[in-house]
Amino acid sequence: xxxxxxxxxxxxxxLLGTVFLFSLLNxxxxxxxxxSTEAAAVETAAGGDVAKGxxxxxxxxxxxxxxxxxxxxxxxxxxxxxHDREWLYSWVKNxxxxxxxxxxxxxxxxxxxxxxxxxxxxxxxxxxIDNILAYVMVPKAEPKVVTEDVGSxxxxxxxxxxxxxxxxxxxxxLMLVVVLFLVNKTLRSFAEANGVELSEAEARTPIWKxxxxxxxxxxxxxxxxxLASGYFVYGYFMQVGVDQGYMPIQPIHYSHKIHAGDNKIxxxxxxxxxxxxxxxxxxxxxxxxxxxxxxxxxxxxxxxxDYSKEFYDGEIKKLYKAVGWDENSQSYTGETxxxxxxxxxxxxxxxYFNHSQHVSVAGIECQKCHGPVEEMExxxxxxxxxxxxxxNCHRETNVKMEGxxxxxxxxxxxxxxxxxxxxxxxxMGGLECGKCHY
Amino acid sequence: xxNSLNIIxxxxxxxxxxxxxxxxxxxxxxxxxxxxxxxxxxxxxxxVFPGGQEAMLPAEGxxxxxxxxxxxxxxxxxxxxxxDSLRNPIRYTKSNEENGKALYDIYCAICHGEKGxxxxxxxxxxxxxxxxxxxxxxxxxxxxxxxxxxYYGINSMGSYASQTNENERWQIVQYVQKLKADLEGxxxxxxxxxxxxxxxxxxxxxTEENHDNAx
Numbered sequence: 001x002x003x004x005x006x007x008x009x010x011x012x013x014x015l016l017g018t019v020f021l022f023s024l025l026n027x028x029x030x031x032x033x034x035x036s037t038e039a040a041a042v043e044t045a046a047g048g049d050v051a052k053g054x055x056x057x058x059x060x061x062x063x064x065x066x067x068x069x070x071x072x073x074x075x076x077x078x079x080x081x082x083h084d085r086e087w088l089y090s091w092v093k094n095x096x097x098x099x100x101x102x103x104x105x106x107x108x109x110x111x112x113x114x115x116x117x118x119x120x121x122x123x124x125x126x127x128x129i130d131n132i133l134a135y136v137m138v139p140k141a142e143p144k145v146v147t148e149d150v151g152s153x154x155x156x157x158x159x160x161x162x163x164x165x166x167x168x169x170x171x172x173x174l175m176l177v178v179v180l181f182l183v184n185k186t187l188r189s190f191a192e193a194n195g196v197e198l199s200e201a202e203a204r205t206p207i208w209k210x211x212x213x214x215x216x217x218x219x220x221x222x223x224x225x226x227l228a229s230g231y232f233v234y235g236y237f238m239q240v241g242v243d244q245g246y247m248p249i250q251p252i253h254y255s256h257k258i259h260a261g262d263n264k265i266x267x268x269x270x271x272x273x274x275x276x277x278x279x280x281x282x283x284x285x286x287x288x289x290x291x292x293x294x295x296x297x298x299x300x301x302x303x304x305x306d307y308s309k310e311f312y313d314g315e316i317k318k319l320y321k322a323v324g325w326d327e328n329s330q331s332y333t334g335e336t337x338x339x340x341x342x343x344x345x346x347x348x349x350x351x352y353f354n355h356s357q358h359v360s361v362a363g364i365e366c367q368k369c370h371g372p373v374e375e376m377e378x379x380x381x382x383x384x385x386x387x388x389x390x391x392n393c394h395r396e397t398n399v400k401m402e403g404x405x406x407x408x409x410x411x412x413x414x415x416x417x418x419x420x421x422x423x424x425x426x427x428m429g430g431l432e433c434g435k436c437h438y
Numbered sequence: 439x440x441n442s443l444n445i446i447x448x449x450x451x452x453x454x455x456x457x458x459x460x461x462x463x464x465x466x467x468x469x470x471x472x473x474x475x476x477x478x479x480x481x482x483x484x485x486v487f488p489g490g491q492e493a494m495l496p497a498e499g500x501x502x503x504x505x506x507x508x509x510x511x512x513x514x515x516x517x518x519x520x521x522d523s524l525r526n527p528i529r530y531t532k533s534n535e536e537n538g539k540a541l542y543d544i545y546c547a548i549c550h551g552e553k554g555x556x557x558x559x560x561x562x563x564x565x566x567x568x569x570x571x572x573x574x575x576x577x578x579x580x581x582x583x584x585x586x587x588x589y590y591g592i593n594s595m596g597s598y599a600s601q602t603n604e605n606e607r608w609q610i611v612q613y614v615q616k617l618k619a620d621l622e623g624x625x626x627x628x629x630x631x632x633x634x635x636x637x638x639x640x641x642x643x644x645t646e647e648n649h650d651n652a653x
Contacts (some may be wrong), residue, residue: 059556063568064593072593116593117514122575240466241473249460264559266544272601279480282493290596294566338489341481348467349475382462 048127060121068140069163070330071294073113076136085130092129094159096121241348247380248342253315254379258302261374265436267366274355274366282341285323292319296327306377344371344381351387352436362425363400369391394430399423506604512590517583528608530615530629539615545598546614554617564614566594570616579618584611610632 059066064072079088085103091098091106095118098106112115124132191198211217259265267274270287274280296316296395303309319328324336347353357363369381383389399410401423411423418427429435467473476483482492510516512522528534543552551557556569570577571631577583588607591597600609616626 022627058564058567060570061568063570063595115514119570119574123575136596241468243465245461246464248464263548263565265548268544269548271602272544276603282481284600286596286600289600290591291560291566291595294594299565338488338491338493340483340491343481348473349479350472369544391614 012099032134048130050131050135050138051136052128053131053133057135060124061132063117067136067138069327072116072330073118074109078137080137085133087102088133089126089129089314091118092121092132094122096120106383142260145437180334242384242386243344243381244384245380246344247378248344249380250342252318252339253307253311255307255312256376258298258312262302267373268359271366274359276356276360276408278354280355280359282343285319285336285339288319289323289325292316293325296320305426333347344379345385347385348435352438361398361400364397375424390436391426391431397425399425399428504603508589510586510589516590517592518585520586521580521583524585526581526608526611528605528612530612530627532628533608534612535616535628537606538611538616540608541602541610542617545571545601546610549595552623554614568594571621572614573621579614581611581615582616621633 019171045156049319061076065076067075067077069075083091087103087105091399095106095110099110099117188198202389205213259270260267271280272283272287296313298309298312298316300309302312319325319339323332325331328335358369359366369383373379373382399422401407404411414423415421416425424430452492472500476541478487478492483490484492487494487517493646510520547558549556549558549560549566550572551561554572556571558569579587585607588593588598588602588610590599598607600638
């Protein structure tokens with residue numbers, strides 16, 4: 001049974017070895033985050049504190065506005081050139097009143113953005129608004145091509161250097177071999193010159209013949225070979241039908257590492273049906289759009305050595321295409337196409353498994369069965385999902401009995417019957433065939 | 439010498455066979471007939487469906503079991519009407535609040551923060567910005583407006599109607615109200631009444647219904 005778990009341990013070892021080698025070749029470069037926001041460069045432009053303005057903008061305005069890109073509201077860069085300060089003050093403080101009073105510019109904007117009202121911000125003073133405007137008017141920073149170039153050069157440089165180290169090692173090894181040969185040769189010629197007789201190995205029966213002649217040894221080794229091959233054949237047959245490690249290529253490269261690991265989004269945020277239903281559903285695209293409506297590209301820091309920022313941005317574009325979201329007009333086009341996700345975890349038809357029972361009732365962590373999902377760049381099947389694996393957990397796991405008054409009596413009776421405080425799932429009938437096979 | 443060469447060749451062959459096993463393809467199965475269901479499987483691929491996928495949108499006009507129409511329109515007028523007139527139909531009990539908290543921590547806290555101050559993980563990491571605190575004076579949220587926004591979404595916030603049912607949304611409303619009261623330094627509303635037990639039961643059955651429907 002154990003063999004199943006390690007059925008591809010040889011390939012894993014190889015993989016690990018290669019990974020190790022590659023890790024030597026490509027030292028990960030901590031991409032130095034450009035610390036200085038553009039704010040530092042333009043300290044106090046347009047008569048306002050950019051830093052204070054940035055803080056206010058990010059906490060109050062950024063829900064609907066971006067500086068250089070249209071969102072729910074218009075892009076704000078250049079807004080002071082379109083409207084005068086007094087107008088902007090009163091607009092920010094109470095736009096609805098301005099529209100009601102019939103201000104032509106106010107009504108025009110309101111109409112342009114589908115009559116979406118802007119929230120009133122009575123708590124902001126004119127100075128605050130000045131600060132925000134100062135931040136908003138900071139021109140877009142040029143893409144930092146130069147700094148990135150330096151970074152990538154540095155990467156390839158040290159890649160070369162570790163290559164060099166490896167080459168040097170190989171060379172040294174080769175030289176050692178050559179030297180050994182030469183030493184051997186020189187010693188022999190010395191011996192010959194001095195007339196020392198080198199003892200020649202006498203002709204013995206070859207080891208294979210000797211082995212065949214020793215019948216006892218043949219018998220023992222035959223038994224050993226049979227047993228060993230039986231072991232491996234058994235191991236091979238036991239892993240048939242087990243999809244542990246199954247890692248299909250998905251239509252969109254969705255990284256659980258970024259979402260659940262780095263950003264700590266709850267599993268059940270997206271897989272909400274795991275709480276209430278048999279299946280832990282693959283989320284529909286509207287769930288993706290809850291966040292990706294405003295996140296249209298990944299941050300510089302998200303890119304890794306294996307996957308570039310362009311790659312991830314491209315994957316978000318795939319989502320937009322599938323869900324029919326037009327970034328420019330910030331609206332749905334209605335032209336959608338399904339994403340053909342490949343299902344990874346699948347039990348055979350003769351076994352019943354219910355997610356809500358395990359997630360909501362038992363309160364088991366998703367990771368218990370699905371493994372370290374928050375570290376998986378590409379999702380794979382962690383557990384073997386064999387019957388033995390289910391049963392083991394049912395034998396070991398204590399049932400959560402608190403706050404379940406309905407079953408109080410039966411829990412008490414069973415505890416008395418088995419003479420234990422805590423009941424395992426197995427003791428509550430979790431091993432009965434009919435529980436999962438019917 | 440020749441023998442050891444043979445051994446090496448065999449070893450290389452075996453290693454290459456082992457390493458040729460692809461993780462991108464599912465493994466072989468014994469008796470696939472027993473594994474594969476007669477019916478169409480969730481997320482299965484079948485030619486009979488448009489697009490070849492079992493996963494499809496529900497037929498137009500279909501209504502989940504236990505679903506009740508929500509009369510307020512997805513427009514500013516609807517928002518204001520809900521803000522003024524819509525009231526939480528479930529009672530403010532301790533257990534509703536606990537359920538609300540559990541749901542809030544899953545769906546809302548990632549942006550709105552565990553305290554409702556608009557400082558969730560995504561905001562701290564500057565992925566999503568401008569999430570307001572619940573005590574924001576300009577917005578002055580009420581029961582009705584919280585529910586309305588959860589139901590339809592607003593501006594950058596999406597709708598959460600697909601992830602929660604009606605009863606769960608109202609439980610979240612209760613918890614949001616509690617967070618708002620905490621932020622404002624006001625006492626939390628808790629209804630103590632015998633009737634609460636009955637509400638609990640109906641709430642439970644509502645979840646059940648939704649659960650059935652989700653299959």
